[in-house]
Amino acid sequence: MVYDPSIPTDNDWVRFKIQDTGTSPDLQDAEIDTLLSDEPNKWYAAAAAVDVIKAKRAAVGGGVLEKRVEELEIRYGGQSEAEVLDALASKLRTEGARRLAGSTRFAFLQILGDT
Numbered sequence: 001m002v003y004d005p006s007i008p009t010d011n012d013w014v015r016f017k018i019q020d021t022g023t024s025p026d027l028q029d030a031e032i033d034t035l036l037s038d039e040p041n042k043w044y045a046a047a048a049a050v051d052v053i054k055a056k057r058a059a060v061g062g063g064v065l066e067k068r069v070e071e072l073e074i075r076y077g078g079q080s081e082a083e084v085l086d087a088l089a090s091k092l093r094t095e096g097a098r099r100l101a102g103s104t105r106f107a108f109l110q111i112l113g114d115t
Contacts, residue, residue: 010042014032014035014049015027017092018049018050026053026057027049031049041096043095043096046096053085054085057082
């Protein structure tokens with residue numbers, strides 16, 4: 001299914017965070033649903049989704065920075081697609097850990113009666 005901003009589901013949230021919102025998404029809804037059920041929160045699910053996209057693209061030769069055919073040479077500047085996806089996954093995991101730690105601390109304080 002294509003991203004629908006009018007239906008704020010966790011699936012749509014993950015699609016938005018990883019920018020898989022076009023008419024031909026990289027991931028199927030079932031793949032995102034699996035990640036949402038496997039990971040501790042939606043931030044980690046989004047990071048895992050980025051990893052899946054990176055793996056899919058690497059399998060078809062994505063992320064090439066330089067190509068040479070005889071005398072013709074093409075170089076792409078900046079970071080490779082894999083580097084960009086790694087940075088995004090890292091950022092999402094960091095936020096997921098921060099939120100998970102916050103919710104765990106809150107739950108622990110509730111048990112102690114400190115809230």
